Amino acid sequence: MRMHLSTAAAGLFLLASVGAVAAQDVIIAPEQETVIRQYVKEQPLASVELPGVELNIGSTIPETVELHEVPDVEYRYVVVDNRTVLVDPGTRKIVKIIQ
Helix, strand or coil, X not given: XXXXXXXXXXHHHHHHHHHHHHHHCCCCCHHHHHHHHHHHHHCCCCCECCCCCCCCCXXXXXXXXXXXXXCCCCCEXXXXXXXXXXXXXXXXXXXXXXX
């Protein structure tokens, strides 16, 4: 029985690791990042504070935070602690932090 629990724990760890890697696999083309930076500069938003939320790839932005569109970009953005954060609108997970 002990071996079975260890195998299950190892499987859960592997699944968690794969999820973390998948969240980091989002690649924003340099041209697209330039478009995003320019759009954010031209459409400034007030920076929001998210106490208790770590700004890391894969972290979830709360439902109470409004996400904003960038034309021709599949991700949404919000400015948190004066940093532009790209978010997957379906999962609300952070996919890229633009300094």
